[in-house]
Each structure stands twice: as structure tokens, then as C-alpha cells.
Amino acid sequence: MGLRHSAPCWSDAAEPEGEKDVDPDVLPPSPLHASDGSIDCAKLQMLETIGHDAHGRVDRALYKSKPVTVRTINNVPRPTYLASMRKAYSLRSPYTVAVHGIIDANPDRPKIVTEWVDGYRLSQYLAYRSAGRPTGLNPSTLDIALAVAMGLDMIHEHGLVHGQLHPNKIYVTSNEEIKLSDFGGSLYHEDPTFSRMYFEGEPYYWAPELYEDYRNETPAADMYAFGVILCYLDTGVPPFGPDDRCRNSLLLDIVDNALRPALRPNCPDWYRNLAHQCMAKDPIDRPSAADAVDLLIRHNGDVAFLDDGPFQPFYAPYPWLRKSR
Template sequence: MTPNYTLSGRYRIVRSLGEGGMANVYLAHDLILDRDVAVKLLRLDLRDDPKTIKRFQREALATTELVHPHIVSLYDVGEENGMQYLVMEYVKGMDLKNYIKENFPLPLQQVIDIMEQILSAVATAHAHNIIHRDLKPQNILIDEQGNAKITDFGIAVALSEHTMTQTNTILGSVHYLSPEQARGSMATKQSDIYSLGIILYEMLTGSVPFKGETAVSIALKHFQNDIPSVRDFDSKIPQALENVVLQATAKDPRDRYPTVEDMANDLLTTLSATRVGENRFEPADLGNDETKIMPSAQIAAAIDAHRQTEATQAIPKPEADASTSDEAPAANSEPLPKRSWSKRHPFRRKLIIIFSIGLLLIAALGVGLELSRPKQTSVPRVSGLTQSAATKLLAKHNLSVGTVKRVKSNAVAKNHVIKSVPGSHRSVQERSRINLTISSGAKKISFGNYVNETYTQVRRDLVAEGFTVKEHYSTSSLASGQIISQDVVASSAVMPSKTTVTFTVSAGSRYVGLKDLTGESKSDILDYAKANQLNIIFKRGYSDEQKRNYSYSQSPEGGADVRAGSTITVNMSKGSQSTSNTATKSFYVKTTVPYQTLASSTTQSNDVKVYIQDDTHTLDSVYRDLTITRENRLSIPFQLTGKQVGQYRIVCNGVVVDENLKVTSRDASN
């Protein structure tokens, strides 16, 4: 599939994202909904294989049934010229395998947060009686905000279907395969739990527990060898957290967590102080009743032995026949009178009666206590909800709101729940009171000095705090990707949700062979520029050859060699001018830029950036960059056609100080 090929007249292929054993995945742009999507296309050599086609269709069916924030969404299913394809949510980021490699070691709380997201997604699949059967880090995507999303339900099978793995055929990746699947047994929900335990092990240690030269040798280790201790790798890992790994990866499925929800509930409390000093998990001794595969001769011998045992135990009771008894009494002898046991042992009889009555009283007391004990319920997840919505949700679980505490938060919107105590998924008695912590709004924080640091890591951290982060590349002697400067003064007090910071990032000193960008959408051009560390200035104009919102020319032209960090001007089409009979108006809007005195800064100047959008400019590019030492009066030029509406935004030291998103000619200054 080549770039720019349009599938079904709607999905324009941008580039390849990866190749798999069953399908190839491409980044595409949905021309109707104007969004990026992932297109999964069945491989050419497998289009005539009915088993592969069935598996491909099964993935579509399984994914359609599952709607969850941590499961990749399915948008569309189609076929073109014999090519079967799925259109899915595009997750911009990387898979968990690469995320572990790039970020290891992961903080324990982050490990728990990611696992909680994965477990909640798998719980939804299990609630629909769908077993994934191929859970592994390569099938878990991590987006740029650190959220996990499970994909690839290609070998997921509903429990109502036959799930027995064929002899000598093992589906799934052997490093994460449960012992029962490796032996050829039926895959169950506990099989997914085993794979989740291996994933948790890898997140804690950076590697899989079992390695080998062949798949068979690894599979043997799964049902013969004990899981290595994660605490041997890192003694700082709590025993409670290791216990989650051990219970999830128990050899016998009966020793594992009954459900994914049970695993999640246990995982959430592993860092709690109440679980310090917890004993190491040991599987229960269920006896030697494990199902084993034995030769037919052994089975026959076992049956014969069992039959002989039954014959030995079946001893008939002899009948009282006086004619055959060696000790029969004489005919004239009289039988001796017999006394009942109760008369011969009156004291023992009383003891038994008293003991029986005591047992009955104890049993009755136990039943009474059990019936009077309050029922248990699980605390629902209320974080992110308003207090009113949280109260209603708690009431559905027979719970009520206790104390309400208000604190500042840059991560949670004002008047929304930050957390609950006890936390979500904890088991409590019905009619319990749940304490809530509510956000009272954002608070100003001191902005750091990020010069010489790595831009990608800084951007990830600041976005997580609520900042809007932009970059501008420049040729520099610094290593590629290092921050050269920032437009927000270090140590200044700023509000994250209202602050936009632009970093000047080193592009090194390399050259880039410039691509021909004509015919591209704005999002595709920005992706290309970011990948090649180029700066883009967008301008708008009429074009009879190119449709609206696609580029029709650029400077420098495609094919030129430019230095990384250079600025490329791209002209975006407003459509054909012949279709527009309305007049174009040019005017100025005047505004005042206030001067800000920063007590924590030795710099007396303010860095000001002006952004405008009209017929020839876009709000994504800086229109004017200036430095002021006092209050300034600016005249901003606009050119608008017909009923077009303009916009402008003025950012001072990274903070928006003036903005108008509905500029018309009526705003013109005299």
C-alpha cells in the first residue's frame, strides 16, 4: 500500500506503521471526519486463506463489542478489490515493550497505574465473555499522555466457542503463554491473568522471566520452573507487589486470582503501609489431582488398580446362620441378658448430650452473626466527577459522602473529585461514608529552568501538569533534541492551564532532503516537520488547482537540501477564487500589551509573541516576535474575505495576556 492511496475514497494512506504475521498497519487520514486513523490491512499472501480471513473478521467482531477508554476503538470495517481492512483509533505513541525499554526503571506507582488501566480493559472483555489469549506488551499501546490501550483481538475467542488449542499448535507469544495453553489445554480467563502477571513482572524487572533458544524450551519452563523473584532483582519492591506477580502466575489456574477485578483490587493496595511485612505468597496445596497426560497403558493400569481397590473394600456382611457358625450356642442354653450401652455408660451419655447441645448453640450463634453482618460493596471510581455526580454514583452502591476536603489542583478541574478515601475498588460495608477530596481550582507554580535538558522528556512532564507546549527548532552546536532557550522566565509564577511555553530546540547541524509538501493537509505537514526538526509557517491563499485546506506551494521547494532547524513557508488553499464573489476587507485592530514586572527575574524585558489568523495567516504560526520594556500599543493587520472571522492571541512571557477569537471589520480601529 503506497502513500497517498485513498482506500474506499475516504482513507488516504500516509505511511506504514508496522507489519505483523496477519496484517499490515498504516497511518491514514479520514478525509470525511478530518482525523488520523490506523488502517489494518490483511496481507496479500493471506487473502485466500479462509482461516486467516475468519480470524480477521473475529477481531472486528470482538473489538466492536468492547467499548472502553483503554481498548483501541474500531471505527469501520470494509473491503476493496478483495482487500479486507479495519479502521481503528490511531494511538500516537509506542507499544509497552518499547516504552519499558526507553523508560526503565519505571516508578512503582506508574507501574501500578498502567496495570490498573490494562486490568480494567481486560475486565471489560471478560465481562463480555471474550478472552484475549495474546496479552503481551507488544499489544498494549502507550499514548503521549501515558495512557494504555489494548489492541489486537485477532485471536480472542468468545467462551461460547471452542477454545481448545490444537496439538502442536500454540497461539500467542510463548514468553507470556500460560502453562495450560502450552500443554494444549483450553484457554480460560485465568490464562489471561497469567499473561497479565508476566507483563507486570516485565514492567518491574525490564525483562521476561523465562528465556530459551527455542519456543518449546520456553514453554517447558512455564509449567516446570518457578517464576524468579522480582525482589531478588530489586529489594525495594514491596513483598505485597511481588505477591501479586506470584499469585497471577501460579502454575495451577485455581491458585490464581478468580477474576481480573480481584487482581486489580489487590494491586491497588500493594504500596500501602498496612501491607508492610506481608508474608510471601505460597499457592494452596490442592493435592495431587492435577490433570496429566498419560499413555493408554498407564490409564488402563490405573483403572484396573482402582477396580481392585473397590473389590477389596466391598466386604459383604456375614449373615447370622446358626448351622454354619462354629460358636453357635447349645440348643438348651438360654441367651444371656444384654444391657444397653446407655445404661452401662450413663456418665458418657450425658457428656455426649451436653457436647452436642454446645455445638448446636455455637453453630446457631455463627449463623446469627453471619446474617446480621452488613453486606460488602466495592467503592466505585469517582475521580474526575463533580461532587453531585459522585454522590449519586456512591448512592447506587449504598454508600454516602463523608467529609469533603478542598485542595488546589492543576491536574483536576475545579469542583471535580480528585480522590476518595477509601479508594476506588476497595471493599467496604454498605452504608459506609466515603470521604472526598475536591479540586478548588488550579494554583500558580514556579516555572523551572529547562535549558540544556531533553525536550521530549520536558514536554511530557509539562503537558502532564497542564501546560501547552510548543517547539521551535534551530541549528545549534548542542546535541539534537536539547533545549536552547525558553520564552517563560525561569522561577516565574504561572498557572499551568493558562500558560503556553515555546522552547527553542536544537536541531543539530545536519541537513534534510526536503520533501514535496504540496497536496498535504496541515496535520500531515506538522507531523513531517516535527519528525525532521523543521519549522513551518503557514500562509493562506486562493488556488484553482488545489482543494480547500491542502497545500499548493512551498518555499523552499521540495527536493532542496535544507539544514535541520530551518523555516519552511507553506501556502494552504482557501479554494478557488472564482467561487468567491464576496469582497475582501483590509483593516487594523489596535490593542495594548501590558508590561509585566517579574520580581523573581533579573531580566527587565518581556518576550511577546503575536499570533493572528486571517486570509493569509494561521494561528499556528508566530506573526510577530518582539521584546518590550514598557507598555506597548500594537496595530494588528487583518485581511478577511466575505463573512470570514479573524483571530488574534498575544502571549507575554508564555502567558496569554490578550485574545480575540471573533475579529470582524467592525473591530477596526479608526
């Protein structure tokens, strides 16, 4: 993938005069990216609904004859959500799904127009890889880990928190780019009426402090989720395996007894240490995204992660299976 790290940057409405060096880690404004964040509704053609989640509906559409995704938002505090999305809108990075603009005509149901991503969710890609199903793509474990860390670094430097990082919010595109989606949700928590519904769905990626107060969204909470993703990338198996019959007992062990997902027995020590540091119970003990980027760059040629045949998933004998008896 040819990833490299540079200082996080984002586009401004006004460009300074004179020539500028071209930075491959900073995207120029898209033709769909209006300087004021507005969307010309006359040029937006809705095509089909492709999904629903706790926050609303997701549609495929065309904007100025280009494919886009339109997310109609329900059940969130409108002012804080829009403030968050306007911040996300100004972030221009190859490691994040671009926010093209906001349609704010309906006060109760704002629409967010984002880049259309052609490819797989990371959860799909890893499931196919573990099953030996061809995808036509072959990003390495370290390529994916580094791109996710770089995306988080840029989000955090921009004053945002992803807030819901897990493999369904990460895309592997048809060009083998890795992009983070649906980031910036932490600003919801400025509104005391915000519902706990926000945290339903992927509890194994939540930092322990979120169980005490879901408003504890910080960059450190994102880094906990990143540590769990490192385990998933290494083993090819979702955290704690496919069986969640004892989820409540498992979650108690995660919060109270520091139970964490396993890694392969032959996982390199530096990678194992990074994952464990990211999943530290105390947020103060977790590295920053920039720290993770620097470490992953230093080890990007680690022969332990070179492809040497079909990927073999690792199923750990988790102790919680015995505790549930």
C-alpha cells in the same frame, strides 16, 4: 493518571432518552465510530505501510481527515475473526484501542480500522526507562498495572479474551494513557483449521495450558500473561532476561517445573503474591481481572513504588542458565 474502576460498559447504537451521568471510564462514541460498524471507503486515505506481522499488514491512514491504523488481515478464518472484531468494535473504553469499523469488501483480506495511538509500546517504554533515556512520560508501575488490569476486566466482561497479551500489545500514549490493542483473537479458535502460527512470537507470556492445546484461550490465560507483565514492570527486564540461548529448555521448565520470571528481592509482598497467583499453573488458581483491579486500587499509594530517582533494572540470576550447561 487518576485511574478509577467502574463497571465495564460499552456503547450501544441507540442511546436512551434523558440525561445520563458522565462516567470517565466509559468513552462516548467517536465521530469516526459508525453505529453499524461500516467504513466509508471514499473517506479513507491510505498513507504508508508501517509494519507486518503474522496476521497481515499494518498501515497508517486518514479517515475523515483523522489519523487511524488500518490492519489488513491474512491467514485467519474470516467468519470467526470478523465476529470477534464486531464484538471488539462495540467495546468503548479508555483502556483499549478503539475499533472504528470493518472493511469487508474483499472476502479474503478484511481490513480493521482502529484508533491511531501516538506514543510507545510498553516494551519500548520500559526499555527506555531502564536505560535512562527520556520519554517525556512518567506513569508509575502501579498506574500501568492498574490500567492493564482494568482493560482486561472490561474485555472479559464483554465476553472476549485478549488472546495475545504481551508488552508489544500495550501502548503508553503521549497523554500517559495505557491502552490494550489487538484483543479479541480467541474467537479464531472456533475454526479447527486455524494455524498454530497464531502463537508464534512471545512464548514466555503463554499460560502452560496453551502448550497442551492452543485453544485453551480463556480469561485465566490472559491473567497468566498479566502476571508475567507484573514481573517485567517490577524489574524493568524482559522475562528471563535478554538471553534466550536455551529457549527450548526454558520452556520445558516453565511448563513442567513451574519456573516463573523473578521479581526484585524488595518487591512488596502483596505485589509478589499477586504476580505469583496470576502465574499459577492451574488456571483455577488464578485471580480474575476484577480481583486484580480491586487489589491494585487498594495499594495504589504504596510508597515502595514511588519514584525516588532513576529506575534501576534488576537482572535476576536465573537457575535455567545453570541448568543449560
